[in-house]
Amino acid sequence: MPELTRPVVEDFLYHEAELIDSWRLREWAACFREDGQYIVPTLDADPETAMDLDPFAMLCLIADDRGLIDARVDRLENIRAHAESPRSRVTHVVANVRVAASDGDIVDVLSNLIVHRWRHDRLDTYVGRCRHRLAVRDGASRSPDPAVDLCIVERRVVLDLESLDPVGPLSFIL
């Protein structure tokens, strides 16, 4: 396994953010492992435990397994996804990146996330904490750029908002 230092995982997170912001969502979905998950807990979840709650036992805002990640992208690629047709302009700012824990072939990466979303004359700002559970792909090419060989096992975004009152729905990729 290549050494997953902070610069390596940062490259990966920046690449992922670029895919989302440029609406290359099929490529974004392909960043996930076959059993990868995309989780956004509800805003009333305890901030202390939101990173660890079981998304399939209680209500979340988003609890996608890989099949639903692909279904979400299918929907957003469809012109009849009215909430994103026309599409929002989205800008992710990824900061405070830390390699938090490493368990065998899996590494946990924490970051802070600010997402600006412009749509219908409104600028919404979403603020949260992100945890990427990353792994090296099976049969990875061992590219000279180790970030290329990574995939997402779980991407969890804990929003630090009390409600979605000041901002619109999560119709885009957070």
Next chain:
Amino acid sequence: MHAQLVDDQGGNGLFRVRTEAFRSPAIFRAERTLVFNKSWLYVGHASEIPLAGNFVTRSVGGHPVIMVRGRDGGIRVLFNTCAHQSSPVCRVPNGTAKFFQCFFHGWTYDTDGSLIRVPGDSSYSGKFTKAQHGLAAPRVGSHRGFVFMCSSPSTPPLADYLGPARDYLDLIADQAQEMVVLPGSHKYVTHANWKMVTMNGNDGYHVATTHATYLKYLRDEGVDTGARRLGRRPNLGNGHTASEFFGGWGRPIARWAPYWSDDVKPLLERKSAELHDRFGQQRAHLMTEVDRNLIIFPNLVINDHSSIIIRTWDPVSAGKVVVTAWCLAPKDEGPKLRALRLRNYLTFFGPGGFATPDDVEALNGVQNSFRNEAMEWLDVSKGAATEDDPDVADNADENQLRAFWRRWQSDMAAGDRDADPRRVAADA
């Protein structure tokens, strides 16, 4: 006059509403008094506060309230406003309390709302008594765990207000020994008039186009959306309605669908058999096989179909509502069915779902259009000419919407009578 905002041409088959009803701050203020303060409003579910001292705070019809379970086990709804100088006495969304203390000057209330401590109370005259200064409270009523409040002493009791809608709540409450609201809620804003949100919850017409991508998702999952069949659409009186249908999807209370794995099939068959034993063929069929939406006037919808969604909305202004939604489930359904229920819920519903954001987009656009006063009318006529024909059963007709508007018109007309100068003169 408010009653003229609705143009109900009856047998002529036309029904329309003035857009002013969605736009006007004056009408919004009148609705607070004439609709929201006169109606029984959904507050929460008993399972949210299972133990003595458990509480939740929320805004209901514009009123900040605390729903709390007392030491006697009873559920109370208290206005979250200190009797001294109106500071909130509780400032967190939920928790467990032995008492509520207002931090402003230290007045302290029991969980039953009675005032138990006033710092420096020796300075008050003998005319001041703690008994007169408890937390104010609306009337409280509950049916099978669904807790409602009402600010008007003249509104009939909850049981009369709900009428036949009680039976539809029973069809949900009876699905298991214990039905509970799951942890986690959805709270989001729609920049629309609250009545558009109620109409949206009642509206079978918009599904095919607004939710085209959701229906496509279902087909991709293997759900036969062509199997969708229509059923009864009873008018339950008092503005309450239900619409029944067969959605093609899996129903986590005992209706398996081919897109679900085989290993949950025996679980669902066992639940179905239990419900048939307990309630008999006819009623169990309604619970296990029939999908339905229940609308309780003015601002509660319960979707009892691919999951159970309790959804209510709190109007903030003529053009803004805060929507809150919860998932109701059998407490003991087990992890497999729980996961399927949540998946059904989230793929359709909520700010991150495959359907709700498109509703929000539609309603926000409608409210934006209402700024144009040149557009005077909103049409709600679909199916009006065949409304009373029992052989016509099309959930895409707007019968349910007209039932809502007739109740709204009746409530608002009461205000017209109160404001009529001839009546004021006669009363004098």
